[in-house]
Each structure stands twice: as structure tokens, then as C-alpha cells.
Amino acid sequence: MTDTHFLKLRVRDRISDEEEAALRGVLSDTIDMPAGYTFVHRGEELGYSTLLTQGLMARYKDLSDGQRQITHIHVPGDFADLHSFTLKHLDHAVMSLTPCRIVRAPHERLRVVTETMPHLTRVLWFSTTLDACIHREWEVSLGRRNALQRTAHLLCELQVRLGIVGLATAAGYALPITQTVLAECLGLTSVHVNRVLKELREAGLVEFRGGQVDIHDLPGLERVAEFDPAYLYLERRDR
Amino acid sequence: MTDTHFLKLRVRDRISDEEEAALRGVLSDTIDMPAGYTFVHRGEELGYSTLLTQGLMARYKDLSDGQRQITHIHVPGDFADLHSFTLKHLDHAVMSLTPCRIVRAPHERLRVVTETMPHLTRVLWFSTTLDACIHREWEVSLGRRNALQRTAHLLCELQVRLGIVGLATAAGYALPITQTVLAECLGLTSVHVNRVLKELREAGLVEFRGGQVDIHDLPGLERVAEFDPAYLYLERRDR
DNA sequence: CGTCGCTTTGACACCTCTCAAGGGGGGTGG
DNA sequence: CCACCCCCCTTGAGAGGTGTCAAAGCGACG
Structure with a gap:
């Protein structure tokens, strides 16, 4: 385990x-x-x-x-x-x-x-x-990205990090948390997170509902977030 | 050296x-x-x-x-x-x-x-x-503190960290950077940092001018920032 | 079937940003 | 020595993004 x-x-x-x-x-x-x-x-x-x-x-x-x-x-x-x-x-x-x-x-x-x-x-x-x-990447999000980019970025990050351990695919992943928790990550209010999620959904990018993230357009989502996974150090190296 | x-x-x-x-x-x-x-x-x-x-x-x-x-x-x-x-x-x-x-x-x-x-x-x-x-403390500032608290908090942090190495007193310290750089730390625009600094100055708390931080009321500044230096781990311990 | 927590939506307020203009100080070149 | 320039600071007016407050919808669960 x-x-x-x-x-x-x-x-x-x-x-x-x-x-x-x-x-x-x-x-x-x-x-x-x-x-x-x-x-x-x-x-x-x-x-x-x-x-x-x-x-x-x-x-x-x-x-x-x-x-x-x-x-x-x-x-x-x-x-x-x-x-x-x-x-x-x-x-x-x-x-x-x-x-x-x-x-x-x-x-x-x-x-x-x-x-x-x-x-x-x-x-x-x-x-x-x-x-x-x-x-550091969260500092960048909190300091410089707007609510939409910031939310998209977090969803991208979790897609990669959960993917590494086999808990996410390009199509989505389970994320059984409330919008309030999401807001506490993003430095926003839950009301505004709700509006942003609606916007991401209506743009055909991603849907967050019932603790499940369904990604409809991963490249599009990453484009909105300007997501670059370099900060997650996915390459194998000797330490 | x-x-x-x-x-x-x-x-x-x-x-x-x-x-x-x-x-x-x-x-x-x-x-x-x-x-x-x-x-x-x-x-x-x-x-x-x-x-x-x-x-x-x-x-x-x-x-x-x-x-x-x-x-x-x-x-x-x-x-x-x-x-x-x-x-x-x-x-x-x-x-x-x-x-x-x-x-x-x-x-x-x-x-x-x-x-x-x-x-x-x-x-x-x-x-x-x-x-x-x-x-992490910067994440908290960027995510949850308003511009005034955030600015005050950074000035408090630098007072402690520079104080450790003998470069600050309770009365102030040299900080030869521009307001634009300060803004890049704080997730704000330089225009707004300027307004916030004016507010801190007029409240009699701290003055930032010519690359010099003059602290007129350190307890007051720490109160505005809700500054708690615990995250700087100032106590001596065996690692 | 009622309750409770979460989501959703609307109206409005407010904080911060944007755009713009002027001021001040130090450095540089004439 | 002076004039100019450039960078930084300062301030104002208006815009926009996000917060606040409030109410209703929805679903899970007892």
C-alpha cells in the first residue's frame, strides 16, 4: 500500500x-x-x-x-x-x-x-x-494569475500529480473536496470559485461536479492556465 | 565575510x-x-x-x-x-x-x-x-491578507531576518529596492504599493523612503500585519 | 419527509488595477 | 555649471475583478 x-x-x-x-x-x-x-x-x-x-x-x-x-x-x-x-x-x-x-x-x-x-x-x-x-508555483498563482487561470492551473497540477501515482488520466480524476476547500487553496471565496467553475465548464474545458474532475479539453485547460509542469520535476535524475 | x-x-x-x-x-x-x-x-x-x-x-x-x-x-x-x-x-x-x-x-x-x-x-x-x-507564509499573505496587511507583514519579516544577521534594529533597516520590486513580492502593482506605503506612513507605523525602512511603531506594525515570527524558527534546537 | 450541507445565482460594494499626468532627484553630456 | 533625461515616486479618475450578502435549489441521509 x-x-x-x-x-x-x-x-x-x-x-x-x-x-x-x-x-x-x-x-x-x-x-x-x-x-x-x-x-x-x-x-x-x-x-x-x-x-x-x-x-x-x-x-x-x-x-x-x-x-x-x-x-x-x-x-x-x-x-x-x-x-x-x-x-x-x-x-x-x-x-x-x-x-x-x-x-x-x-x-x-x-x-x-x-x-x-x-x-x-x-x-x-x-x-x-x-x-x-x-x-513557489502557488505563490505565482496567488500573486499574479486571475481566478480563472489560477483555478485551471490547480486542476492541471493535480492531474499531473495524481497521474504519477495512477489516480488520474487525461480524461479526469476523483477530487472529492468541496468548492470551499478549493477556494481555500486558491485565495478566493467559494462563491467566486463557483462562478469560475461555471465559466470553465461553459468553455468546454473541464467540469467539476460531485467530487469528480472531468477534463474535456486538457490542452485547452493547460493553455488557459499557461501550465508548464517543469516545476514538478518529472524527469529522472541522480540526486 | x-x-x-x-x-x-x-x-x-x-x-x-x-x-x-x-x-x-x-x-x-x-x-x-x-x-x-x-x-x-x-x-x-x-x-x-x-x-x-x-x-x-x-x-x-x-x-x-x-x-x-x-x-x-x-x-x-x-x-x-x-x-x-x-x-x-x-x-x-x-x-x-x-x-x-x-x-x-x-x-x-x-x-x-x-x-x-x-x-x-x-x-x-x-x-x-x-x-x-x-x-508558505507568503502564500498566506498573497491568498488572504489585503494589501496593507501584506505589505506590513513583509516589512516585519525582513526586520527579523535582517536583525538576525545584525542588519536591522527595532528602528529600521536599509532596504535599497524600488516600490516596483516590492510590488513584485506582494502580488500588487507598484501604484498600489505606493498608496499602501502612504497609508502606513500616515498611520505613523513605518516610513519607506530612499531605500530605508524607518519603523516608528514596531508593535503597531506587527499588529496590522498580525505578524507572528514562529514560522522563522528563531529558537535553537538540535536537528 | 425533513434537515443539513453544499451549490448556484443575483445585486451591489469595495479593493485593486489601469491609464494618465506631473514631480523629483541623480547622472550625464554639453 | 547647467540642462536634459531617465527612472522612480506620487496622485487622480475611472474600470474591472472579486467579495459580501442574501436567497433559493439540490441531494444525501437519517
């Missing part, structure tokens, strides 16, 4: 059998949780990182006036909080957006990896820098 | 003499460059990372319509592109905002560190995850 993670890693690097075994050895308990459950609170001391194997999760920050900004969406195969290994406690919270299955990776075991397996350590390090690449 | 970097590291962790020596050994040539010089282009293959010792730099992405989003500002002591060690090539460009002095850290030397010095490796890894923390 952790195969999605190795799928994701192997898109970007060569992972030896020994490394795969070591990484599997890092993992401990499997836990299931319902949707909408905040299982890492801001500032909380963490002794393990969380590998997501099923479902969608989000990193988010709350503001004093009740607003919320989601800073990252996690798909199966992602370490949701590998960065807590170096940070110790997080500057944000992490919640499940759908029912999720996770596997824990205790930090003391990760530490052993970093002390014995340099290449695998670089692969894990890369994984956190890849998260940062996505953060 | 690389002392600012060790100042920054030592705020967050214990660095042994041996580790300091190893890190100094990683560094090679010192280079000076003028303001406004893009010295890392998007997608370019990189064989070294860049430690900034003097001046300000920015990571940015250009959009097809000529807009630009700055995703991060670097202050002295920062590795501007340590993440290129694991990424190999960057998804964004890096430029000098002011005249800068940098020191290069060849990747093959960094690799030796990651194969022999686990703790120092984690410290370097931490440094890239700290960048990601700042990216």
Missing part, C-alpha cells in the same frame, strides 16, 4: 532494492482517519512524519478572522510532513480532506537513514525541496 | 568547530555583481550553490505577459539556491536586487559533506525547509 510512494520517487530517481527495503523499514503503524480531521496541529512537537497512502490531505494556516489558507494539497505517495523531521514542530496544521490512510515514519528511524544512507537521504531531501517548488 | 551565514545557522542549532571548518571548506570563489543581474536562469544546469554574503537577492518567475512574481527575498547569510543541490536545475530564476557579494559552494563538495557529516547535512536540509516555511 506504500507503493504509490515508490512510484513517485522512481519518477525522479533510481531507488535500489536496498534503499527501498530501508525505507520500508522506516515505516511503522498504519492509521486510518475520517475526512476533515486535523491530525497535526500548528506548533505541536512531532516525533514522526506521515506518509499518505490513500486519500487527500492539506497543509493549512488559520488567520485570526477565521479565514484559512491551504498552502499545499497532498496526494497519495506524498510525505505530508517530512519537513517536520528537520523542523521538529510545524508552522502550520495538516488535515485530511477525505478519508485517509497514512503510515507513520518515526523520526529516530529517519535519523538512522540520514546517518547511513547518503543517497537515500538526498532523495528524501529532494522530496521536501519539491514541495517547496510547488509552494 | 561568511560570518553572517554562521550567525544565521547558530540561531537555530549548535554548530561545532569541525562543522564550521567543513562548511568553510565547501566554499570556493567570491564573486561581486551589480544590482539587477540575473545570475541563475530558469532551468539552467547548476554545479554549485550560492551563499549570499552582502546585498539582497530574489527568486522570481516570469509570466508570459511580462508580469513577474518574486517568490523569496534573500538576505546576507542565506544560501540563495541550496535547493539546487537536490534539484540540479531550478524552476525559477535568481537575481541580485542590490550590488551583491556571493561565495560559491560547488555541489561536489556539498555531496562530500552529505556523505560524511550527517548532522551538518541535516542543518543544511533544515535551511531549505526554512525557506519553504517562508514560502
